[in-house]
Amino acid sequence: MNRTFRAVLIAVTALVVAIVLANLVPAAESPSTRAKTDDLSFYQTSGTTAPYPLTSDKEVRNVILCIGDGMGSSQIALASTKAGGKLYMERMPVTGLVQTRSANSRVTDSAAAGTALATGIKTKNGMIGTAPDGQAYRSILELAKATGMATGLVVTSTITHATPASFGAHVKSRSSENVIAEQLLANHVNVLLGGGQKFFLPKSDRDSARKDKRDLIAEARQAGYVYVTSEQELRSTRPPYVLGLFQLAALTTEPPEPSLSTLTREAIRLLSRAGQASSNGNTGFFLMVEGSQIDFACHNNDAKRAIRQTLLFDQAVQAVIDFALQDGHTLVIVTADHETGGLTLSGADEKNPEPRVRWSSRGHTDSPVPLGALGPGAAMFAGTQDNTEIPSKIAQLLNIRPFPQPAQ
Numbered sequence: 001m002n003r004t005f006r007a008v009l010i011a012v013t014a015l016v017v018a019i020v021l022a023n024l025v026p027a028a029e030s031p032s033t034r035a036k037t038d039d040l041s042f043y044q045t046s047g048t049t050a051p052y053p054l055t056s057d058k059e060v061r062n063v064i065l066c067i068g069d070g071m072g073s074s075q076i077a078l079a080s081t082k083a084g085g086k087l088y089m090e091r092m093p094v095t096g097l098v099q100t101r102s103a104n105s106r107v108t109d110s111a112a113a114g115t116a117l118a119t120g121i122k123t124k125n126g127m128i129g130t131a132p133d134g135q136a137y138r139s140i141l142e143l144a145k146a147t148g149m150a151t152g153l154v155v156t157s158t159i160t161h162a163t164p165a166s167f168g169a170h171v172k173s174r175s176s177e178n179v180i181a182e183q184l185l186a187n188h189v190n191v192l193l194g195g196g197q198k199f200f201l202p203k204s205d206r207d208s209a210r211k212d213k214r215d216l217i218a219e220a221r222q223a224g225y226v227y228v229t230s231e232q233e234l235r236s237t238r239p240p241y242v243l244g245l246f247q248l249a250a251l252t253t254e255p256p257e258p259s260l261s262t263l264t265r266e267a268i269r270l271l272s273r274a275g276q277a278s279s280n281g282n283t284g285f286f287l288m289v290e291g292s293q294i295d296f297a298c299h300n301n302d303a304k305r306a307i308r309q310t311l312l313f314d315q316a317v318q319a320v321i322d323f324a325l326q327d328g329h330t331l332v333i334v335t336a337d338h339e340t341g342g343l344t345l346s347g348a349d350e351k352n353p354e355p356r357v358r359w360s361s362r363g364h365t366d367s368p369v370p371l372g373a374l375g376p377g378a379a380m381f382a383g384t385q386d387n388t389e390i391p392s393k394i395a396q397l398l399n400i401r402p403f404p405q406p407a408q
Contacts, residue, residue, distance in 0.1 A: 037304045043311040045085030052321065054093040056376040060397045061284035061329035062275070063144070064268075064320045065390075067117065067163060068313050069110060070295030070340030073370050077345060078303065079310035081355060087311075088318040089334045092372025097384045099368050100338045103132050106366040110295070111174040113337035114166030116387040120395070120404040128162065128180070129170035136170035136407040140391040142187060143400045144286040150190045150240065150274035151285065152267045156251045156260055156312075157292035158196030159184065163337060167288050170407065178210050185220050190240055191270050191287075193263045195247040197229075207248050217243070231258035234266050239274035253293060253312060261315035264289050268323050284329070289316055298341035301359040306343075324375050331377050331397065333390065336369035 066089075068075070080087050102112035103122040115123045118139035121131055130136045138146075145151045153164040160169075160177035169183035181199040184192060200216035201208035217227055225241040228234045234244050246257050253260070264287075271285035291313025297305035317334055324330035342360030371390075373381040377397040381390070388404075395403035 037308055040082060040308065040311060043083055043315065045083050046088060046091065046318075047085065049086045049091070051091050051093045052325065052374050055374075055378050056328055058329050058376045060331045060376045061282065062271075062286070062324075062327065063284075063331045063394055063398070064287045064289065064324070064333070065117070065394075066289045066291075066313070066317050066320060066332070066334040067114075068291045068294050068310065068334070068336045069157075069163060070298045070338065070364070071291065071310060071313070071336040071369065072339030072343060072365075072367055074343040074345055075294060075298065075306055075310050075339075076370065078343070078355065078357065079307045079314070081345075081353075082307050083311060087314045088321060089314055089372055092332075092334060092374050094373040094378040094382050096371040096373075096382050097368040098335055098371050098390070099384065099386050101366060107364050108338050108366075109174075109364065110162035110337050111166065113387060114163040117163075117335075117337065117390055118166040120388045120391045122388060126174050127172055128165045128174050128176075130172065134172065138405045138407050139167045140394050140400070140403075141167040141189070141286050141288065143395065143403065143405060144398060145188070147398065147400065148283040149286050149398075150271045150283070152191035152271050152287040153184075153189055153193070153290075154191070154260070154263045154267045154287065154316075155194040155290040155292050156253055156309075157194060157290070158199065158250055159192050159194035159245065160196050160199050161194075161250075161292060163290050163292065164194065164288065178212075181216055182214070185216060185223060185225075185243075188223070188241070190274050190285075191242050191244075191267045193234075193242070193244040193246075193267055194292075195245060195249055195251045197245040198248045200245065217245075231256065231262060234258060234263075237270070239270045242270055250293065250296075253309070259315065260289070260291060260312050261319045264316040264319045265323075268319070289320065291316065295340045298339075298343065298359075299362055301341055301362060303343075303357045306341075321374060329376065331373070331375040331394070333371065333373050333378075333381060333394075335371040335390070337387075338364045339367040339369055340364050342367075 102108040104124045109125040119137040160180040162174045165180040168187045169180040198209040202215040225243045226237045228244045275285045294309040345355035347356035
């Protein structure tokens, strides 16, 4: 081996090692970013540990499914400790555990888990809204819409990410976000709020991630959607169809963006009015709300960000509960698609009330995830259950049969 070749080999090896390390180690936070992460003053506990009212014997008219992506019991416990009191989701009167394995692995990804929560079937990791053999299955959102209910998806990721995609699209790979964007609009989901502008812009736009000339924002407007990009525009818009994309990719979850709780309250406002304006009377609505970035933080083993994202999600849960208690006809389910990071807490005592945080993984785990339910039909969700049972029980309460249901 001559000296020149050896020098080149050493240089290339060093470059490869640097790239690998750059991808494994999260970028250092700036002082301003770190200060924002540490500041939890935006969150206020309810000041009580009492559970919410157990249930209601009224008819289920609305269903709101809240999913904390990557949120296990330890993520909730850690956020609760830092908040200084019980989270709103911890006061749910009916509780249970959810098993999350996919069709081909004990450890699911968000695509397979989202598909289970949406369609009631098991599929392989990476697949959206389809069985392992490629057969598409209609989601609980699609079937609710077929009965006349208004529908909505609210997330802090791209609106085309795995979980929201599972409720409004059918593709073999979760990476097909351009196609997912097309299908969400084709399904006429009434309210779509999140990030992901780049998947809706034509390739002529420098910010586009598309490879074709389709301008999905223009197509959405032609289909009757109002397109909004700011909180002010969102607050002033009216149903029945609203597309809100607030970032090119995932949301920053920082002002001036609307918070997840604001997005949730506005979605409820819009969907309530859309349901009430139906020609068939008040047909109600189905809404899925995802705290998407709990998962992002846990993949990085970033406890501070995981706490913040869990509390932002819990504020959205609070908004949902406030509406449900006033409405009386709304079933609320709070759960997760899977746990991320293998988070465990230890070492807390009277002298050291802060628990020691330990991570065992930068990926997902097969730990069961918590579930809480409130409102009419909530008792059906008590105990340990498979994730596919959740939409099946919702379908039963909404008199949707058969379920699961293959797409034609």
